[in-house]
Structures are given as structure tokens and as C-alpha cells.
Amino acid sequence: MNSTQNLSLGRINEGKLNQLDRQERYTLFGLTVPYLVLVFGLIILPIGWLFYMSFIGRDETLSLDNYRRIWESKAYLRIFKTTFQISILTTLLCAVLGYPLTYFMSQLSKKWANICLIGVLIPFWTSLLVRTYAWLVLLQKKGLINTLAVDWGFWSEPIKFVHNTSGTLIGMVHIMLPFLILPLYANMRTIDKDCLKAAANLGATPTRAFWTVFFPLSLPGLFAGLLIVFVLCLGFYVTPALLGGGKVIMVAMKISDNIELYYSWGAASALGVVLLVVTMIILFVASKLVPIDQVGSRS
Amino acid sequence: MPSDGLSISIKDITKTYGDFFALKDVSLEVKSGEFLTLLGPSGSGKTTLLMVLAGFTRPDYGSVKFGTEEVILKPPHLRDIGMVFQNYALFPHMNVEQNVGYPQKLRGVSKEKIKETVNNALKTVKLDGLGHRGVGELSGGQRQRVALARAIVFQPKILLMDEPLSALDKKLREEMQIELRQLHDSLNMTTVYVTHDQKEALTMSDRIAVINDGGLMQLDTPNVIYRSPNNAFIADFIGESSLLSVKVSKKTAYLGKAKILVEHSLEKDGDFSLVVRPEKLFLTNDKPVDINSFTGTVEESIYQGESQLLIIRLNPASHGDQLLRMRIPNGSAALSELPLIGSKVTVGLKKSDSYLVE
Numbered sequence: 001m002n003s004t005q006n007l008s009l010g011r012i013n014e015g016k017l018n019q020l021d022r023q024e025r026y027t028l029f030g031l032t033v034p035y036l037v038l039v040f041g042l043i044i045l046p047i048g049w050l051f052y053m054s055f056i057g058r059d060e061t062l063s064l065d066n067y068r069r070i071w072e073s074k075a076y077l078r079i080f081k082t083t084f085q086i087s088i089l090t091t092l093l094c095a096v097l098g099y100p101l102t103y104f105m106s107q108l109s110k111k112w113a114n115i116c117l118i119g120v121l122i123p124f125w126t127s128l129l130v131r132t133y134a135w136l137v138l139l140q141k142k143g144l145i146n147t148l149a150v151d152w153g154f155w156s157e158p159i160k161f162v163h164n165t166s167g168t169l170i171g172m173v174h175i176m177l178p179f180l181i182l183p184l185y186a187n188m189r190t191i192d193k194d195c196l197k198a199a200a201n202l203g204a205t206p207t208r209a210f211w212t213v214f215f216p217l218s219l220p221g222l223f224a225g226l227l228i229v230f231v232l233c234l235g236f237y238v239t240p241a242l243l244g245g246g247k248v249i250m251v252a253m254k255i256s257d258n259i260e261l262y263y264s265w266g267a268a269s270a271l272g273v274v275l276l277v278v279t280m281i282i283l284f285v286a287s288k289l290v291p292i293d294q295v296g297s298r299s
Numbered sequence: 300m301p302s303d304g305l306s307i308s309i310k311d312i313t314k315t316y317g318d319f320f321a322l323k324d325v326s327l328e329v330k331s332g333e334f335l336t337l338l339g340p341s342g343s344g345k346t347t348l349l350m351v352l353a354g355f356t357r358p359d360y361g362s363v364k365f366g367t368e369e370v371i372l373k374p375p376h377l378r379d380i381g382m383v384f385q386n387y388a389l390f391p392h393m394n395v396e397q398n399v400g401y402p403q404k405l406r407g408v409s410k411e412k413i414k415e416t417v418n419n420a421l422k423t424v425k426l427d428g429l430g431h432r433g434v435g436e437l438s439g440g441q442r443q444r445v446a447l448a449r450a451i452v453f454q455p456k457i458l459l460m461d462e463p464l465s466a467l468d469k470k471l472r473e474e475m476q477i478e479l480r481q482l483h484d485s486l487n488m489t490t491v492y493v494t495h496d497q498k499e500a501l502t503m504s505d506r507i508a509v510i511n512d513g514g515l516m517q518l519d520t521p522n523v524i525y526r527s528p529n530n531a532f533i534a535d536f537i538g539e540s541s542l543l544s545v546k547v548s549k550k551t552a553y554l555g556k557a558k559i560l561v562e563h564s565l566e567k568d569g570d571f572s573l574v575v576r577p578e579k580l581f582l583t584n585d586k587p588v589d590i591n592s593f594t595g596t597v598e599e600s601i602y603q604g605e606s607q608l609l610i611i612r613l614n615p616a617s618h619g620d621q622l623l624r625m626r627i628p629n630g631s632a633a634l635s636e637l638p639l640i641g642s643k644v645t646v647g648l649k650k651s652d653s654y655l656v657e
Binding site for chain 2: 192194195197198199200201202203204205206208209212213216217
């Protein structure tokens, strides 16, 4: 009976309740402000500056010179080819080595799985430089492995492990492995063990159950890991620089050369932009192949 | 899809985890085509026993035969039995049709035949037309039906179910109990059903095996188990009951000072419990023959919809200080003279409803 009157006055407490809603939203948004400032100052601005620089030619005027040189020069094409080859190989090797290990870990009890996980994490927390030099010590001509192997007669001449592609791969796979294992492990842990029991009960041999049930369910985690490893590989610098011995030249190293040797900020920026764009394209294509919300999420 | 169920013969199955006996020398026979329920509280070993049947748990020793064939050494995938898991264990990366067709595909059945049998199975569980749905788009009840269709599509001779209804709400659960029972009757598979819900067990089973502490306590029809439980644990666990301590001496039972009439013979002296089902009690004034009567004071009177629950404190002088629960069904004449809280009452229990357990 009072409805018309209530309407004219506004519904009871409506304004104040709405105000509380708004306040909560502002407070939540406030929490993101420091991050947004950082992103803007440390990512958006520098990348914008990078774009601008990439269009400055040697004569200090705006031009497409830098891009033209990348397009026309065979050396640059080779560098991109090497970068992709090394990245793809590293990613595949990580998958081949990491998947069985992660599967093993996912089948252990929580306690033993955590011990294994620490084994994965300790190298992950160790400095990249330290690990790369450690490989150098182990693998070089007069390193530990060659000395012992020659002494014990496994092979007569020292094998050249480092300062070439194999050295780069060994080092990169070692450093990238945790990036594959961690998302994959998180995913595998969420796979319902009863699903595998159900498969067995319905007549699937253990192998069949693995390929028809476990493997498909682990794919989101595997894709997430592969993508992270691949993208990180594309811009990798330290390990290929040290273990490749100058014979394996990847884009990041060329960028650094351009700046340190030739003081050519424009050429370096253009390379950076190309690398960034290529990476974005790969992420975009990957997101079309695998729903991106599955990548990095738990199943 | 009629198929003749296989009998199951379980002998001396024992499973230990360290010092803990999950199963202690359990032996029981499930008849061909029977609906047998393993009933027990959580941790009693009932699920372990089911997992032994399915082949997921390897016992320390013992024998399991399906029909005449020993299967204890067979891996799960060769046992050829259907199973419905507690959380359904549907494959989330397959739609309904693929889930139900999975066992058929493994058995190398032709595509047309798979389609036909899958459709039949879905029809049986009343899910026809939902074959292309993703598992994630289904309600709990529908998932339960998919799991069931997947377990029966290959016409196994034995069907195992591990608390399949526990995740459903009460109303749906009660509907499904009837439906599962009807399904069992039409398919004629030997069914072993695990539950901790005594009412579910009473509703669905041909026979109930009560399991506690890893051992078989009683195996009988619901009627016998309810009327004459083997021991106080079963009397307490199955149905609602008040257990009154009685003493037996010289083949006569006494509740405090009052003599208790029982139908069965009393072989030995000692402490026993009188099992009193609340619905078997009635208000009375006189003391006719063949009726045990108790006097006490009404402590609580609770309206519970279909019935009125009275909690009566027995007269400490004559019966010892014990509580008795009594139910008066809603709509019965006795409700019109419902005793008030604090009033003295006399309640009767027929001799034929009086049963002692150790």
C-alpha cells in the first residue's frame, strides 16, 4: 500500500547500500594501483621508447633502415633461424625429459612428491650464472666428465661438449626444465585417480588407460609448460652466450652486440621489436589452438 | 539387456595396513542375480572389500571367485565387471556418449554396435538425447546416471557400486534408490552395493552384510537384520533404537526389578541389551499378557513432521535410570491424548517385539 510512496522516496537504504558497494570496488581497485604504475613505468613506457628508437636510422632521422637491414641481411635471418631451432629443440627435450619425471612425481604420495619437488626447486633457485659456469666446468675439454671418461677409457679423445650447439642445449634444457615441470605437476595432481581406476575397471590396460585418460587430461599442463619454456628460450641470453662459445648466436646476443660493439641502439631496438612481435604472434596462435584459460590454470 | 549374474564367493579375505586390520578373514557368498549391500560405518572395511572385488586392493590372503573362476590374481582390467564410483569418475575430456562408449571401444565393438548399445544404455538410465553433452554440463543426478550407463553398457555379469548416491540430495537419493533397485531387477546382474546409510540398505537390498572393524557381523535379509540383530552394534546402527541394559539370570531377563518377556530362549546369564524400536512402543494403561510395560516421565516431546518423538526417562526405582525413545506416527489416534512434558506414562512393548542382544 505504501509502494508508491516508497518509490518516490527511493527504496529503503538503497543509496547508502550502493555507496558501500562502490567503496568496496574502489578499495579493490586501489590495491592494483602500485602494480599498474610499475607496469606503465617499467614496461609500457620503455617498450614505447623501444619502438621509437627502432625507427631511428644511422643518420639520426626517422626511417625504416633498421627493419630493412634485418629483412635483407642473411646474417639476421640465420640468427632468427638459430634462435627458433634452439628454442624448439630445448622445448622438446624438456618435454621428453620432464613429462616422465613429472608423471612419476604425480603418482607418489604427497610426502615423497614434495621431496622430489625440492629436488626440482633447488636448482631452480640457484643463480643461473652459477649453474651455467658449473656446466662449463663439467663439460669443457679438460673438464670433469672428459677427464674421468678418458681416464677410465670410455672414450679416447675428449669430446667437445661445450662452445657449440650441444653445450647450449644441455645448459638451456637444465635451466628450463623446472618451468615445464611445475605447471605440469600442478595439473597432474588435479587428475582424479579414480578416473584411471574407472578406465582399468572398464577394461583398459595400464598403457591404454594412460594414453586415453591420463595423457589427454595432462595436456593443459603440458601446453602451459611448453609455452612458458619456448617463450623464455626465445629471449635467452646468458647460457647460449657462455656455453655456445660464440658459435651459437641467438637474437638476444645479437641485440647485446649491437649495443656494446656498435653502439647501434636503433638496430638493437628493431631486433627487440621483431622478437617481441614474433613472440606475441606465437602466443596468439597458441591461444587459438589451446584455450588460453586452460594454460597455467589447474586443469 | 538381460544377462545372468555371476555368483561371488569370498573366502578368508584379509587385508592389513601395518598393525591395522582393514579386513579380517571375511567370507561371504553372493548369489547369482542378488542385490547385496555391504553396510557399515566409515572405516569399517566395506569399501576395502569392494576394492578387493574390483581388483584395486590386493589382500594379504584369501580367495575371490566369480562363478567358479578364481579371480584374486587377475588385474582389474581383466575382471570384466561394471563399477560405479563414489564420485562417478567420469572422464572430463569426453562427452556423455564417449564416456558410455569407452568400455565398448576397448572391447573392439564395431562403431554401429557401439552407437546402438550406448543409446540403449542411455535409454535405460533415462538420459536418451543427452549423448552430446559435456560431462561438466550435467547435474549431479545426471552424472550419476552416466556413470551407471557406462558401468552396464558392456553387460557385465557383476555390478559394483561404491556409495553412488552419497553426493545427491535427500529427495533425489530416495528416488534413485527405487530406480536402482528396479534397474537391478530388470538387468539381473549380481550387484554388490556399498553404503553407510542403513535406510538405503534396508530399502534396496535382497540381503545386507553388516561390516564393522574389518569383520562380517551379520549377513541376512533386511527384515531379519532389523527384527533380530546379532549384537548391540547392529541394533544401534540399523534403524532407530533404544538399548536398555538388562540382566539375565536363570533364563529370565530383568530390567531393574521388572521381569522382561522375550520370545527367544535365553541360553546364558549375564548383561544384555533390550532392543526397543521407538515405533513399536505404545501408550497403555492396563497390563495385558505378553506385553512388557515400562513406567517413566516424559522428558521431551518433539514434533518431527511424520511423527511425534517422545523421550521418556524410565522410573529409576523399578527400571534403573535409562532413557527410552518412542515414536507416535502422525495421524494415529494416540496423538489425541499426547502426554505432556513432565507427565507420568506407561508404555508397552509386545513380547514378540522384544529382543535381547549381547
